[in-house]
Amino acid sequence: MMSILVFGAYAMYVEWEETGTYVMGEILVQTEIPYHDFAKLTTWLFFSTIIGWYCVTRIGWKKTTNLRSVKMALLQLMLVSFAIICLYEVLYNFTVLNATITAGIIDGNVPDIDSLTIAYPDEARPWNLIFATKVFLAAFIITSHAFYLSTKPRKNLDNLDT
Secondary structure, three states, X not given: OHHHHHHHHHHHHHHHHHHOOOOEOHHHHHOEEOOOOOEEHHHHHHHHHHHHHHHHHHHHHHHHOOOOHHHHHHHHHHHHHHHHHHXXXXXXXXXXXXXXXXXXXXXXXXXXXXXXXEOOOOOOOOEEHHHXXXXXXXXXXXXXXXXXXHHOOOOOHHHOOO
């Protein structure tokens, strides 16, 4: 996951230096590993963040056993807020992606799905729609899972047979 992020940041920096602009996530959508037509770096990043989150929850669950109810309530409120925002972004990006594809087909040409962008939130720095959809979907899954884990009955370290 770290190598994908470093590669993406480096490629974005090089593009910024050469052209003065960049498309967020474009290089990750266009690069396929380990060979042509197998899997794009955005797919590898998506799955590695989900698996990484699962590993973090399995390794670090003991750190959350002593959270008080007020802190836990604030954490749950924050997680629900993030989950709602991420769900909105997934639905928004997916809707824009589908509308752009449909508009291209109606005009008589099938667009290259991997190169579709949206100039949001900043027109000078557009996002690749495939990248944005996958990143926010991973964020939605992670925040929803974190909220689910925060609502489960808390284990007590004293009662565990370790």
